[in-house]
Amino acid sequence: MADGPLSERLITGFDAMPEQFQLAARYIIDQPHDVALLSMRDQARLAGVQPATMTRLAKHLGLTGYDELREIYADAVRSGDVGFAGKADVQAVAQKRKGDHGLAREILRAQAAELAHLAESQLDAIVSTARRLASAKCIFCVGLRSSHATAWHLHYILSMIREKSVMLDAIGGTGSDALARASRNDVLFATSVFPYTRVTVEIAEYAHQHRIPIVAITDSEVAPLARIADDVVLVQTKSPSFFHTMTPAFAVAEVLGALIAGQAAEAARESLLRFDAHLADFNTHLKSRTWTRQVRSSPSASSTIKKIGGKLRKAPVQNQD
Numbered sequence: 001m002a003d004g005p006l007s008e009r010l011i012t013g014f015d016a017m018p019e020q021f022q023l024a025a026r027y028i029i030d031q032p033h034d035v036a037l038l039s040m041r042d043q044a045r046l047a048g049v050q051p052a053t054m055t056r057l058a059k060h061l062g063l064t065g066y067d068e069l070r071e072i073y074a075d076a077v078r079s080g081d082v083g084f085a086g087k088a089d090v091q092a093v094a095q096k097r098k099g100d101h102g103l104a105r106e107i108l109r110a111q112a113a114e115l116a117h118l119a120e121s122q123l124d125a126i127v128s129t130a131r132r133l134a135s136a137k138c139i140f141c142v143g144l145r146s147s148h149a150t151a152w153h154l155h156y157i158l159s160m161i162r163e164k165s166v167m168l169d170a171i172g173g174t175g176s177d178a179l180a181r182a183s184r185n186d187v188l189f190a191t192s193v194f195p196y197t198r199v200t201v202e203i204a205e206y207a208h209q210h211r212i213p214i215v216a217i218t219d220s221e222v223a224p225l226a227r228i229a230d231d232v233v234l235v236q237t238k239s240p241s242f243f244h245t246m247t248p249a250f251a252v253a254e255v256l257g258a259l260i261a262g263q264a265a266e267a268a269r270e271s272l273l274r275f276d277a278h279l280a281d282f283n284t285h286l287k288s289r290t291w292t293r294q295v296r297s298s299p300s301a302s303s304t305i306k307k308i309g310g311k312l313r314k315a316p317v318q319n320q321d
Contacts, residue, residue, distance in 0.1 A: 157257030
């Protein structure tokens with residue numbers, strides 16, 4: 001996702017490229033540091049293509065071969081022209097050498113660096129996205145698999161400050177049905193990172209075909225969602241862990257929720273007052289951080305707990321399916 005010396009050319013010509021070229025191009029766009037540091041064969045393996053594809057792509061760009069392309073990126077790295085340092089490559093052997101504490105420290109520091117990168121590079125995109133969402137009549141949210149928590153978190157915040165937010169994750173495969181009611185006055189909020197979830201992309205393509213505005217959180221300028229969205233926030237997902245990090249995407253959802261609330265402060269306040277009253281009616285939350293200690297020290301509470309425990313011990317054990 002960091003800017004490389006050939007990123008603009010690759011993005012401009014991306015749609016016209018054959019599929020194998022697109023895989024190679026996406027790797028070069030997203031991993032400019034690795035282009036400078038790794039061998040062509042290693043890069044081809046990580047991109048999911050044959051080494052010859054990397055050479056053909058370089059020649060497609062008017063270069064003599066991939067060695068020239070690597071040298072261009074190496075020069076950019078030496079001069080500091082490629083993106084943010086972010087984090088160094090972490091090999092599995094190095095992770096084992098550092099131990100559990102070292103790996104945990106590495107992951108947390110990488111996430112902190114990625115959040116700092118957001119603050120430096122994506123503020124305009126975040127503000128633009130928040131404004132589009134705030135102006136929508138209804139917001140339809142979709143994010144599946146690892147991206148589900150991000151979409152759900154924004155939906156939950158929106159449900160506190162406004163009435164019309166719809167999560168497209170209903171049971172029985174009916175989640176996308178609600179989108180049939182969407183219009184050009186609404187917005188689809190979609191989030192997905194590599195490897196992209198097919199259903200999320202298909203829902204976004206449906207919205208695009210029906211001219212429903214789309215805002216997206218994704219990880220690349222050539223990601224499926226980025227290519228059809230009206231507003232895009234790009235997040236980094238690389239991590240020392242075996243699993244890509246979703247921390248930056250989750251953080252963006254929190255920022256969007258806060259900005260949307262602030263742009264309609266009075267209406268948000270009224271909605272939050274009703275929300276607080278609802279939670280109070282259902283006695284949803286504990287009122288004190290010391291509740292557990294208070295219960296344990298209360299004679300009446302202790303007696304009740306002992307009675308319940310006794311009943312549970314005497315209850316017959318039932319077979320489970």
